Amino acid sequence: MIFTQPVFFLFFAVTFGVFWALRGERARRVWLLVASYFFYGYWDYRFLALILGCTVFDYTVALWLPRVDAPAKRRLFIVASLCANLGVLGLFKYYNFFVDSASELLRAVGLPRFDATLKLVLPAGISFFTFQSMSYTIDVYRREIEPRRNFIDFATFIAFFPQLVAGPIVRAKTFLPQFDTPRRFADVAVRQALYLFAVGYFKKACVADNIASVIDPLFSQPTAFHAADRVLGAALYSVQIYCDFSGYTDMAVGAAMLLGYELAKNFDAPYLSRNLREFWQRWHISLSSWLRDYLYIPLGGNRGGPWGASRNLMITMLLGGLWHGANWTFLLWGFLHGLGLAVHRLWTARVGGGGALLSGSPRLATILSTAFTFFWVAACFTIFRCADIGTAFRFFVGPVARAETLRLAPDLWLILAFLGVAHFLFKRYAQDLRAFVARVPDLAFYPALGAIAATLLYFTPLSAEPFIYFQF
């Protein structure tokens, strides 16, 4: 069930109606859990056992943790939770990759190959809910939060359908307290929620899905296209993945708002970043902050000087790359981001940042550093998008043109420029737009919303593309 499909609208209408019709908070939460499990089971009901298993295990571990004082025993509990979550993740997501890679390695050194791969279907959103569950037990272990005694609350936190399969990754300390205060429909910012949902729908269905149909052939046969079109395709893919993922997040935040809950912000105009460090403060914020808090800082963080911090950055980004999936392209993507972040850190420590070179012209410095950051990010996303390292290699070093070279429509450059300007303007005027949405009278807002909805549907491609991040 994808947010842009009619069946989701039907599902949400029922969930929303029953949720607000119920009187007690307890009944509402039970209903939310039932709806969330239905949403998840709609993909494949067998996955319900997995999410329920992870939930019960971490719920139990977290309940036991405060009762144990001995550090060794506490460590044992938290290691058990980490092993369970990472074990599930490893089995479904990485087992075949590592077995296959080991087998290839043996073949490369002249030894016989073996096939011990398993036929496993990757459960949707497994990386999201396992990370969410892990952060909960770690926070309880660190005594930053108290364990939640009510199982329904905890299970709803893990399975909350708006963010279940593609984030944002929610932290227990910010989300669970919302269960402690009664939700009132009068407090819901309905207009803001609908506005967010419509913006997200536009990004996902009208921009990302339409771009997908244009550039998918280019990524399957990069060398069949002219080099200039490969550059265009790389830039368009960066737009697609941003609109796909941030569009999903906007819809998730909007849907959660309509049910009276707040989700964390996940994107903040990332392509306006002036360097990679800033980019990671604006892109997939819930994952980057998760990696910072539960990986980078425990590794030593900024301690150990620029080189120590760079090493920690590299490890974090490599694992961040691997989080996306079992493919060498994701590892290379993580490596290049780690490298970029490390170089930026060392450069800043020595020279004082890119702006220092053009201190007399800050605007030019901003434009150049923003363009360079986008160039690096787009190049990394190109590797991320390619099916394998070989295809990525051909994408970058393939011939400029061949006798029968294919070309993309030149109009696409204009569309790209338009989207770039829209990205800039939207960031600049986002506050004003939100204020305007809050100010407009009902008689204008709701018919306009209906008109916009009809227009959005009109420009939605016929086949709904699954969200890119569903596979992660």
Added chain:
Amino acid sequence: MGFVKNFLLTALGFLLVILVRGAVLPHVPGVIETRTASLVASRRSCSILFLGPSYVGNMIEPKAFNAEAKRIGFNATACKYGTEAFKGYELRLWIERLLAHDWPRLKVVVIDITLGDTIGFNPDNWFKPRTLEWHTASAVPWLFNYYRKRAPGRAPEHARLFVSHLEHVAAHYLEIGQGTEALDRLRVMERLVPAVAREEPAVDAKRSVREAKAKKNLKGAAYEQQVKKLAASKKKRAFGPSQWPLELRDVVRQRGAEAYFLLAPVLYSRAKPSAAAAGPDRLVLLDFNDPERYPELYAEKVRGNTSHLNRAGIPLYSKILARKLYRQSRRAR
């Protein structure tokens, strides 16, 4: 109260846009609408209607049929409605839709049942323009009955499929995606389309295309062997279910015509409905799925591929059909 008011205001804006769009933008008919309109326009002279998948759409030529009918003194005029992968039970809806019009001369509906008794609702075809066009409000009760009657053990799967059908119906009326299609029609992205269409398949895809072509385009000894295999399997006289063709026949008879059934000259073996074997009111089955009875339709020179006849085979098949139906009409008298 405020919630209801806001909902109604939203619906008003939504409907207004759809109405204004419908009034301002020209209507562009889809494939089904075009084919149906052309058939309905020719219905006054039509006495034999062929209905079925591409074996009707691509392999029967009404002109050749009519010419042969005239030559042998058979007073019949043929027309056809054929669409790719148009399968058995789905035909029922189309018989109902098409025969709802007035057909003053119609005597026989020849239904090609080669593809069997299912509906062609494969996920590969979901949200394709033709699939979307098919899903109108009139299809909903029909679909409901179709799934209700089928394998109760597969109820969850059928429920899920039925929800997908409803999504298609919603998408049909909400005109989802028509804007992108309209842009295509306005040729805004014209230069893009040929670029993408000319894309070369990847190496693996090339191999599978080659293999599929080889399987479809059997030549020489391999072709002969396939024909022999088919002939041998036909001797085993396999019979399949006949309830659904009987239902189709009832629908046709209710509209004052007679229903005959057709197994096309394909190179794979198809089971006959058991009701065609015996009984006072047995099904009339024109079984061309038999190389020994129709060797001319299985000669390599008239075959386009495993499933279809080529340009030389199409008039040949149409003429044989005319003669066969003539004999059948005399027998019926």
